[in-house]
Amino acid sequence: MGHSMVDGFLGTLTTEQRTLLHLSDNRLPKSQWEAPASLTQAGISAAVHVQRKHVPRTLKRLESNGHVDVTNRHVPGAKQRRKVYSLTILGKGISDELRKQILDLEITKDGNEMKLGQLIKPNDKILELLSHIDENMLYHKSAVISPVSNPEGEASLDAQAGEQLVKRMFARAWEDGKITKDEQQLISEVVQFLGMHPERVMRLSEQARKEQNIPPPEEIYLDMLRQALIDDSIIEEELVLLDTFRVAFGIELDVHERLLKEAMEEPVYPQNIQTYHDTLITAMDDGIITEDEEAMLETLRKSLGVSDGEHASLLAKIRDSLK
Numbered sequence: 001m002g003h004s005m006v007d008g009f010l011g012t013l014t015t016e017q018r019t020l021l022h023l024s025d026n027r028l029p030k031s032q033w034e035a036p037a038s039l040t041q042a043g044i045s046a047a048v049h050v051q052r053k054h055v056p057r058t059l060k061r062l063e064s065n066g067h068v069d070v071t072n073r074h075v076p077g078a079k080q081r082r083k084v085y086s087l088t089i090l091g092k093g094i095s096d097e098l099r100k101q102i103l104d105l106e107i108t109k110d111g112n113e114m115k116l117g118q119l120i121k122p123n124d125k126i127l128e129l130l131s132h133i134d135e136n137m138l139y140h141k142s143a144v145i146s147p148v149s150n151p152e153g154e155a156s157l158d159a160q161a162g163e164q165l166v167k168r169m170f171a172r173a174w175e176d177g178k179i180t181k182d183e184q185q186l187i188s189e190v191v192q193f194l195g196m197h198p199e200r201v202m203r204l205s206e207q208a209r210k211e212q213n214i215p216p217p218e219e220i221y222l223d224m225l226r227q228a229l230i231d232d233s234i235i236e237e238e239l240v241l242l243d244t245f246r247v248a249f250g251i252e253l254d255v256h257e258r259l260l261k262e263a264m265e266e267p268v269y270p271q272n273i274q275t276y277h278d279t280l281i282t283a284m285d286d287g288i289i290t291e292d293e294e295a296m297l298e299t300l301r302k303s304l305g306v307s308d309g310e311h312a313s314l315l316a317k318i319r320d321s322l323k
Helices: 015-025 041-048 052-064 089-103 126-130 159-176 181-194 198-210 217-229 236-248 253-265 271-284 291-304 308-322
Strands: 068-073 082-087 106-109 112-115
Touching: 015 041, 015 052, 015 082, 015 089, 015 126, 041 052, 041 082, 052 068, 052 181, 082 089, 089 126, 159 181, 159 198, 181 236, 198 236, 217 236, 217 253, 236 253, 271 291, 271 308, 291 308
Parallel strands: none
Antiparallel strands: 068 082, 106 112
């Protein structure tokens, strides 16, 4: 199923139009206190099929045009109050008009021509219904696009770029059997940014793995634990990162514990660090690092991708062992 960046009929509507339709189906409750998550930026992003980063701009515009109001409400599951959005009277007028035009459109379902309005049931969300209609106005049983956070099916519009990135990086990891800190950081950020469902992360990882001939996930995970331990402690952030990969590699908690114990017994340096470590020892054998040596080491750090932090921690370790 190759979709362009913009899928189906929904792709012909602007983000603003989709947002108006979503807000017309998801009203702000009268109570002054609670609001559903569907009215937050994240909820709107998932419903209208655009990435989180594009949502604030759209909402700003709708707000300055007087189509949308913003309030702070308590949202279930969130610690702080969140910004939630609702239609103004003007916005409601515009979304009603848009809705009427859309429901008047002709579509084809099971070979029969009919108006979209004949398909919609009283409690149906219009965006949900529209996600079943392709760009040729044909109705499909299953959605032409699925929400960003949905573990099944195709990625929504511009979540696809993110998915491609995640899958490519898994492919690289599987191929060479290691994931660098930078890669971990990036994959993890993309995953969180897209609000990607854990099962989906796992599926992308599996797809990348099936396409190659590769080391078992445990080996890569162990290597990641060892990398995390190079600076002698797995810090909070690293645990969060590793979590993404535990899921992606299908590694159970007990296996994680076992591998962590193993990694702690011998934090083996990845090849690039090992090479650098050995050179550093040679440079240090007379107790000092000359300017020439320092210049050479700097070049080596660049080419091996060794960070200043890693250099400092190796240096400290070597100095300790020389005492």
